Amino acid sequence: MSRNxxxxxxxxxxxxxxxxxxxxxxxxxxxxxLEVRIDQQGVSIDGNG
Incomplete structure:
Protein backbone atom coordinates (compact mmCIF):
# COMPACT_ATOMS: atom_id res chain seq x y z
CA MET A 1 0.00 0.00 0.00
CA SER A 2 1.40 3.40 -0.91
CA ARG A 3 1.68 6.28 1.53
CA ASN A 4 -1.16 8.14 -0.16
CA LEU A 34 -37.26 12.99 33.14
CA GLU A 35 -36.89 11.79 36.70
CA VAL A 36 -39.78 10.47 38.79
CA ARG A 37 -39.23 9.85 42.48
CA ILE A 38 -41.64 8.27 44.94
CA ASP A 39 -40.69 8.54 48.61
CA GLN A 40 -42.17 9.44 52.01
CA GLN A 41 -42.85 13.00 50.82
CA GLY A 42 -44.91 11.86 47.85
CA VAL A 43 -44.33 11.88 44.12
CA SER A 44 -41.72 14.25 42.66
CA ILE A 45 -41.23 14.79 38.92
CA ASP A 46 -38.19 16.66 37.59
CA GLY A 47 -37.38 17.07 33.96
CA ASN A 48 -36.60 19.26 31.01
CA GLY A 49 -38.68 17.44 28.45
Missing amino acids: GLYSLVAVLALAVIGFAIYTYQQQQSQPG
Whole structure:
Protein backbone atom coordinates (compact mmCIF):
# COMPACT_ATOMS: atom_id res chain seq x y z
CA MET A 1 0.00 0.00 0.00
CA SER A 2 1.40 3.40 -0.91
CA ARG A 3 1.68 6.28 1.53
CA ASN A 4 -1.16 8.14 -0.16
CA GLY A 5 -3.42 5.14 0.27
CA LEU A 6 -2.45 4.82 3.91
CA TYR A 7 -3.10 8.52 4.54
CA SER A 8 -6.47 8.20 2.85
CA LEU A 9 -7.39 5.23 5.01
CA VAL A 10 -6.40 7.07 8.20
CA ALA A 11 -8.42 10.13 7.11
CA VAL A 12 -11.51 8.04 6.36
CA LEU A 13 -11.28 6.29 9.74
CA ALA A 14 -10.81 9.61 11.55
CA LEU A 15 -13.88 11.07 9.81
CA ALA A 16 -15.91 8.00 10.73
CA VAL A 17 -14.95 8.34 14.41
CA ILE A 18 -15.75 12.08 14.42
CA GLY A 19 -19.08 11.47 12.69
CA PHE A 20 -20.04 8.76 15.17
CA ALA A 21 -19.11 11.03 18.10
CA ILE A 22 -21.27 13.86 16.74
CA TYR A 23 -24.19 11.49 16.12
CA THR A 24 -23.93 10.06 19.65
CA TYR A 25 -23.78 13.53 21.19
CA GLN A 26 -26.87 14.67 19.29
CA GLN A 27 -28.80 11.56 20.31
CA GLN A 28 -28.02 12.15 23.97
CA GLN A 29 -29.03 15.81 23.76
CA SER A 30 -32.34 15.06 22.08
CA GLN A 31 -33.54 12.72 24.81
CA PRO A 32 -35.70 14.49 27.37
CA GLY A 33 -34.43 14.08 30.89
CA LEU A 34 -37.26 12.99 33.14
CA GLU A 35 -36.89 11.79 36.70
CA VAL A 36 -39.78 10.47 38.79
CA ARG A 37 -39.23 9.85 42.48
CA ILE A 38 -41.64 8.27 44.94
CA ASP A 39 -40.69 8.54 48.61
CA GLN A 40 -42.17 9.44 52.01
CA GLN A 41 -42.85 13.00 50.82
CA GLY A 42 -44.91 11.86 47.85
CA VAL A 43 -44.33 11.88 44.12
CA SER A 44 -41.72 14.25 42.66
CA ILE A 45 -41.23 14.79 38.92
CA ASP A 46 -38.19 16.66 37.59
CA GLY A 47 -37.38 17.07 33.96
CA ASN A 48 -36.60 19.26 31.01
CA GLY A 49 -38.68 17.44 28.45
